[in-house]
Amino acid sequence: MSVLLSLEGALGQGILWGIMALGVYITFRLLNFSDLSVDGSFATGGAVSAVLILNGIDPVLSVVIALLVGLVCGAVTGILNTVCKIPAILAGILTQIGLYSVNLMIMGQSNLPMLKADTMFSCLAGAISLPESVTSWISVNNVVTIGLGLLFSALVIVLCYWFFGTELGSAIRATGNNMNMVRANGVSTNMMTIIALMISNGMIALSGALVAQQQGYADVQMGVGAIVMALASIVIGEVIFGRGGGFYRRLISIVVGSIIYRMIIAVVLQLGLDSNNLKLFTALLVAVALTVPVILDKHKQTAMYKRLTDVVDSVEDKF
Amino acid sequence: MLAIKNISKTFNTGTVNEKKALDNLSLTLNDGDFVTVIGGNGAGKSTLLNMIAGVFPIDCGHIYLDDKDVSLLPEHKRATFIGRVFQDPLMGTAADMAIYENLALAARRGKSRTLAWGASVKENAEYKDKLAGLGLGLEDRLTSKVGLLSGGQRQALTLLMATLKKPDLLLLDEHTAALDPLTAKKVLDLTEKLVNEHNLTTLMITHNMKDAIRIGNRLIMMYNGKIIFDVEGEEKKKLSVELLHEKFRQAAGEEFSDDRSVLI
Numbered sequence: 001m002s003v004l005l006s007l008e009g010a011l012g013q014g015i016l017w018g019i020m021a022l023g024v025y026i027t028f029r030l031l032n033f034s035d036l037s038v039d040g041s042f043a044t045g046g047a048v049s050a051v052l053i054l055n056g057i058d059p060v061l062s063v064v065i066a067l068l069v070g071l072v073c074g075a076v077t078g079i080l081n082t083v084c085k086i087p088a089i090l091a092g093i094l095t096q097i098g099l100y101s102v103n104l105m106i107m108g109q110s111n112l113p114m115l116k117a118d119t120m121f122s123c124l125a126g127a128i129s130l131p132e133s134v135t136s137w138i139s140v141n142n143v144v145t146i147g148l149g150l151l152f153s154a155l156v157i158v159l160c161y162w163f164f165g166t167e168l169g170s171a172i173r174a175t176g177n178n179m180n181m182v183r184a185n186g187v188s189t190n191m192m193t194i195i196a197l198m199i200s201n202g203m204i205a206l207s208g209a210l211v212a213q214q215q216g217y218a219d220v221q222m223g224v225g226a227i228v229m230a231l232a233s234i235v236i237g238e239v240i241f242g243r244g245g246g247f248y249r250r251l252i253s254i255v256v257g258s259i260i261y262r263m264i265i266a267v268v269l270q271l272g273l274d275s276n277n278l279k280l281f282t283a284l285l286v287a288v289a290l291t292v293p294v295i296l297d298k299h300k301q302t303a304m305y306k307r308l309t310d311v312v313d314s315v316e317d318k319f
Numbered sequence: 320m321l322a323i324k325n326i327s328k329t330f331n332t333g334t335v336n337e338k339k340a341l342d343n344l345s346l347t348l349n350d351g352d353f354v355t356v357i358g359g360n361g362a363g364k365s366t367l368l369n370m371i372a373g374v375f376p377i378d379c380g381h382i383y384l385d386d387k388d389v390s391l392l393p394e395h396k397r398a399t400f401i402g403r404v405f406q407d408p409l410m411g412t413a414a415d416m417a418i419y420e421n422l423a424l425a426a427r428r429g430k431s432r433t434l435a436w437g438a439s440v441k442e443n444a445e446y447k448d449k450l451a452g453l454g455l456g457l458e459d460r461l462t463s464k465v466g467l468l469s470g471g472q473r474q475a476l477t478l479l480m481a482t483l484k485k486p487d488l489l490l491l492d493e494h495t496a497a498l499d500p501l502t503a504k505k506v507l508d509l510t511e512k513l514v515n516e517h518n519l520t521t522l523m524i525t526h527n528m529k530d531a532i533r534i535g536n537r538l539i540m541m542y543n544g545k546i547i548f549d550v551e552g553e554e555k556k557k558l559s560v561e562l563l564h565e566k567f568r569q570a571a572g573e574e575f576s577d578d579r580s581v582l583i
Contacts (some may be wrong), residue, residue: 027382136362163434164430165437166434166435166436166437167399167423167427167432167433167434167435167436167437168432168433168434169426169437170416170423170426170432170437170438171432172383172417173413173415174413174416174420174421174424176415177414177416178409178410178412178413179413180405180410180411180412181397181412181413181424182395182412182413182424183394183398184394184398184411184481185424185425185427185428185480186395186396186398186399186407186423186427186428186429186430187395187398187432189395190396193357208436229511250495280437
């Protein structure tokens with residue numbers, strides 16, 4: 001029973017964190033830009049939302065404002081990279097480090113509980129009542145988390161699908177492919193980089209706001225390791241669904257990857273993994289998930305060579 | 320019309336590697352001129368094209384396109400007027416995007432990118448027509464990713480992209496150098512066809528002296544960042560590879576003995 005409960009929790013968490021992974025996908029795969037500001041902007045989203053809610057702002061509005069602040073975070077990384085010519089990784093790290101202090105300034109303390117305030121999740125959980133036949137299987141809180149998570153991630157996926165089909169979105173995708181070509185066709189690659197980073201960090205902050213509301217507090221540490229979790233989600237999604245297929249499939253595979261990642265974590269914790277070792281476990285998981293396709297490819301290649309060479313050898317005389 | 324006045328470019332200024340790539344160079348192209356550019360490695364041919372396209376800033380001088388001073392415009396803004404094909408077939412296209420998406424990006428060269436759809440169904444019919452004109456069978460592969468095409472196909476596609484929206488100036492930087500002789504000829508024939516069709520003002524770098532003589536109405540030869548020979552019309556038609564060598568020797572003087580090998 002406790003395994004089932006933790007899996008239900010993992011499902012909801014996976015969907016909420018999946019939005020963050022979608023944001024990372026935009027920079028990591030579409031723009032081909034290793035953005036490390038994620039850890040900072042995720043916590044910023046949570047911090048902004050928590051402070052606003054504690055000040056009586058509507059929880060939904062607080063999510064929108066968190067998203068807008070996330071856009072600004074992305075713009076900072078983008079400007080550092082394109083205008084100040086700071087290499088991508090360093091630009092992201094600078095934003096991330098700076099945001100740590102900014103987040104503390106926003107919250108005024110390192111942990112901000114919202115236990116007495118109304119969040120989207122607590123409001124909704126209070127408003128609906130489920131028959132006992134359902135609640136014996138899944139708690140109201142989990143139902144609300146999964147429901148709201150699906151709503152927001154569906155919204156983000158549909159908007160992404162639309163946006164990256166537009167002229168602007170196409171230009172961003174091309175920027176990730178070939179900057180020379182994009183400039184030769186009259187588009188500023190600097191502008192495209194900044195816009196993509198803004199959208200990505202906006203989505204990440206949105207995810208941070210949702211996670212903070214769901215868990216009932218914002219913490220200055222809540223984004224630590226977010227980039228690795230995002231990569232784990234993207235890579236797990238790719239291993240399961242493959243890197244091909246349509247754009248919808250790619251986007252959905254990331255959220256599914258995020259859910260699977262959370263479930264793996266939930267299971268290994270249930271099995272008795274010390275939570276202090278979680279980060280190491282995640283690092284190993286990503287490394288393995290990235291290695292498996294390489295080994296499979298190599299294996300396939302060798303198998304094909306053997307098969308075809310056997311055929312050739314059986315027909316002709318050997319040297 | 321392109322007018323270049325007294326432009327210079329020095330790389331690695333103040334170091335032992337200092338290289339004067341362009342030395343107080345001036346050049347005027349009339350509308351419809353098809354100019355071939357020849358010269359040894361390091362003569363400044365590619366630098367000249369890159370300066371016109373705005374890849375690097377010029378040290379001094381002026382570049383006018385249709386009487387607009389574009390000397391200080393960034394590369395992507397100059398792209399409004401200029402179509403380009405690079406030496407490397409990989410450089411002109413986005414590999415992970417479909418053929419029609421690449422064409423749609425090129426069709427909007429110089430326009431600001433909006434939230435309208437990146438490629439409309441109506442456009443695709445037009446692209447199909449134009450791709451059929453290449454004679455490479457690409458018209459049936461509109462949704463294929465460009466990364467799946469061969470170097471020659473990609474170069475032909477880049478050429479089509481560069482001329483899709485009629486440019487005021489077409490810059491071809493040894494665009495057939497990386498292709499096999501047969502494919503190179505195909506792409507070169509295609510270049511002539513497209514340039515003639517749209518009456519494009521064109522600058523084409525080539526290392527093939529015969530092509531340089533055969534194609535276009537004007538030929539310039541560069542050496543050490545300067546134009547050392549400029550010939551057009553009837554006089555150009557009378558050129559021979561031997562004559563070009565002779566001209567080069569006269570202009571470059573004694574130094575020629577070192578560079579003869581790279582010019583053939």
